[in-house]
Amino acid sequence: MPTYTGSCHCGAVTFEVSGDIEQLTTCNCSLCRKKNAQMARVHKDAFKMTADWDTVSLYQWNLKIAKHYFCKTCGIYTFHQKRSEPDYxxxxxxxxxxxxPASVPTIPANGAAMSVAD
Structure with a gap:
């Protein structure tokens, strides 16, 4: 089983992901469209933060279920805890x-169709 290391641009946020990555997703919700990321779906047990959690800023919006993490220093979006699958x-x-990322297929996710708070 492969293990990948990951980081933001400045290197303050570091993490590891264990397991095969067989596909990526893009999302059309208002946030994901703007950050334009290709995301690998990783179970929480296969994710390990190797930097201190105080290196990331948490951004939540709408129903405040998903947790989006960005580097406090360079601003790069690194990962998020999914709203639709909180264990991932x-x-x-x-x-x-x-x-x-070109080594695996990328599929679209229709986040724009998820419910929003009034």
Whole structure:
């Protein structure tokens, strides 16, 4: 089983992901459209934060279920805890060292269709 290391641009946020990455997703919700990330779906047990959690900023919006994490220093989106599957993280595949996002298919997710608070 492969293990990938990952980081933000400045290296303050570091993490590891264990397991095969067989596909990536893009999402059309208002946040994901703007951050334009390709995300690998990773079970929480296969994700390990190797930096202190105080290196990331938490951003939540709408129903405040999903937790989006960005580097406090360089601002790069690194990963998020998924709203639709709270036991999974969406990891920014562009942050993974030695992983080629073009090596696996990317499928669209219809986050724009998820409910929003009034």
């Amino acid at each position: 993280f969406g990891v920014n595949a562009q942050c993974l060292d030695g992983f080629d």
